[in-house]
Amino acid sequence: MLKINENYQKLPGSYLFAETGRRIRAYEAAHPDQEVIRLGIGDVTRPLVPAVTKAMAEAVAEMGTPEGFRGYGPDFGYSFLVEAIREAEYTRRGLQVESGEIFISDGAKCDVGNIQELFSADAVIAVTDPVYPVYVDSNAMAGRAGDWTGEKWSRLVYLPCNAENGFVPPLPDRDVDVIYLCYPNNPTGTVLTRAQLKPFVDWARERGALIVYDAAYRAYVTTPDIPLSIYEIEGAREVAIEVNSFSKTAGFTGTRCAWMVVPETVCGLGADGSRVSLNALWKRRMATKFNGVSYPVQRAAAAVYSAEGQAQLKEVIAGYMDNARIIREGLQAAGFDVYGGVDAPYIWLKVPGGTTSWAFFDRLLETCQVAGTPGSGFGPSGEGYFRLTAFNTREKTIEAVERIGRAWG
Ligand code: PLP
Numbered sequence: 001m002l003k004i005n006e007n008y009q010k011l012p013g014s015y016l017f018a019e020t021g022r023r024i025r026a027y028e029a030a031h032p033d034q035e036v037i038r039l040g041i042g043d044v045t046r047p048l049v050p051a052v053t054k055a056m057a058e059a060v061a062e063m064g065t066p067e068g069f070r071g072y073g074p075d076f077g078y079s080f081l082v083e084a085i086r087e088a089e090y091t092r093r094g095l096q097v098e099s100g101e102i103f104i105s106d107g108a109k110c111d112v113g114n115i116q117e118l119f120s121a122d123a124v125i126a127v128t129d130p131v132y133p134v135y136v137d138s139n140a141m142a143g144r145a146g147d148w149t150g151e152k153w154s155r156l157v158y159l160p161c162n163a164e165n166g167f168v169p170p171l172p173d174r175d176v177d178v179i180y181l182c183y184p185n186n187p188t189g190t191v192l193t194r195a196q197l198k199p200f201v202d203w204a205r206e207r208g209a210l211i212v213y214d215a216a217y218r219a220y221v222t223t224p225d226i227p228l229s230i231y232e233i234e235g236a237r238e239v240a241i242e243v244n245s246f247s248k249t250a251g252f253t254g255t256r257c258a259w260m261v262v263p264e265t266v267c268g269l270g271a272d273g274s275r276v277s278l279n280a281l282w283k284r285r286m287a288t289k290f291n292g293v294s295y296p297v298q299r300a301a302a303a304v305y306s307a308e309g310q311a312q313l314k315e316v317i318a319g320y321m322d323n324a325r326i327i328r329e330g331l332q333a334a335g336f337d338v339y340g341g342v343d344a345p346y347i348w349l350k351v352p353g354g355t356t357s358w359a360f361f362d363r364l365l366e367t368c369q370v371a372g373t374p375g376s377g378f379g380p381s382g383e384g385y386f387r388l389t390a391f392n393t394r395e396k397t398i399e400a401v402e403r404i405g406r407a408w409g
Contacts, residue, residue, distance in 0.1 A: 005143075007141050010140060011148070017040075020374070020377075024365065036365065039370055039389055044247070048300075049251070050308070052300045055303035082259075085259055096237065097263070100264070105258045106257065107256055109134055110258075112134055112212060114285070115260070117285055119178060121142065123144055124177050125139050126176040128180070128182070129161060129382070130161065130381055131182070132187070135180040135214075157173075157174065161190070180211075183214075183217075184221060185217075187346055187378045187387045188385075190344070191223070201233045201234070210239060210268070213241065213243065215229060219250075219313070220321060241260065241262050245258040250301070262278055262282045327401055328341040328342070330404065331349055333405065333409060337349065337350035345390040348385055349388065357375045358374045358376065360386050361374045368406075373389075374387075
């Protein structure tokens with residue numbers, strides 16, 4: 001009989017959202033007259049903007065004509081989308097990224113998981129803590145995380161981020177091969193300045209490490225001079241791969257389109273000790289295992305960069321960020337220590353009274369009928385913190401914050 005990949009058996013259950021969902025449903029069943037407001041939503045809620053749906057509909061119609069029909073697309077994405085991304089996200093900002101370094105995919109989640117195929121089985125991985133769980137679990141599936149101890153993975157290097165260090169991760173205290181960074185950060189909603197990011201790039205260059213930089217929330221940055229791309233940091237083209245997505249930028253969570261930048265200058269070590277370009281390996285991998293994102297979806301993604309698309313999306317993002325402001329200011333007024341929410345749709349708060357994240361989850365649900373996400377679900381350093389998100393409606397967000405203000409203010 002087939003022997004399965006035993007690393008899957010080491011994974012703890014995907015407990016976090018299953019458990020928050022279970023507790024919310026139990027509360028609702030016991031209190032059918034009360035409305036629970038969900039500020040734990042990690043998905044966008046507003047519809048695709050008209051510029052995007054128009055482009056998608058036109059592309060679908062094109063596909064139904066003999067002249068417009070298209071079969072398999074180019075392995076790395078249609079040039080109309082690659083060039084639109086290159087121009088708007090990089091060239092216009094003075095950043096060097098070549099067309100052959102941009103790869104269109106069906107999601108940032110897939111990209112951060114798939115890129116590991118290029119890493120050796122024993123590569124040492126560092127993650128910020130708390131963290132977007134995909135980096136951890138996907139490396140655990142590949143056997144790089146070691147064993148689950150009930151709180152941590154034995155082979156992962158954790159870089160704790162907390163109020164004490166201003167949510168700026170320390171550099172790894174030992175050699176690692178890969179560092180995952182995500183800015184604007186999920187779950188803390190915090191960002192790094194160029195000066196805070198630079199030491200990571202310098203460290204990676206000195207030690208020969210790779211940085212996987214997840215910029216899925218770049219569209220939410222409002223503070224001037226906060227880097228939107230790792231390539232704003234000198235030397236990053238030698239050591240960093242950048243993961244991006246249309247999911248949170250343009251509401252594509254259900255439509256699926258993303259891109260990854262793998263510079264030709266980023267190298268790993270071959271078996272014979274030679275330097276091998278990750279870009280060449282990634283091209284080989286994509287050509288072998290991927291048949292591209294559908295033509296209508298790539299057309300829809302390209303419409304994000306049209307003048308109408310940009311104007312319409314600006315309004316959508318501003319709406320989410322206004323919710324973030326409402327939560328941040330409301331909680332501060334109620335006496336909470338609040339982080340994030342300025343350059344990201346996530347608000348990270350310190351649980352009052354020194355209780356656990358889960359105890360606060362229960363208390364918030366019971367006293368305010370507001371649901372969020374316990375910080376401990378994102379890693380050991382998340383204990384004592386709590387995540388709220390800006391993705392609910394403005395009305396529900398205001399109502400939730402008023403309830404919290406009445407209970408705590
Ligand atoms: N990266 C981060 C940090 C995320 O929070 C998410 C989704 O929540 C993703 C990537 C997933 O992006 P995509 O929808 O493109 O797979």
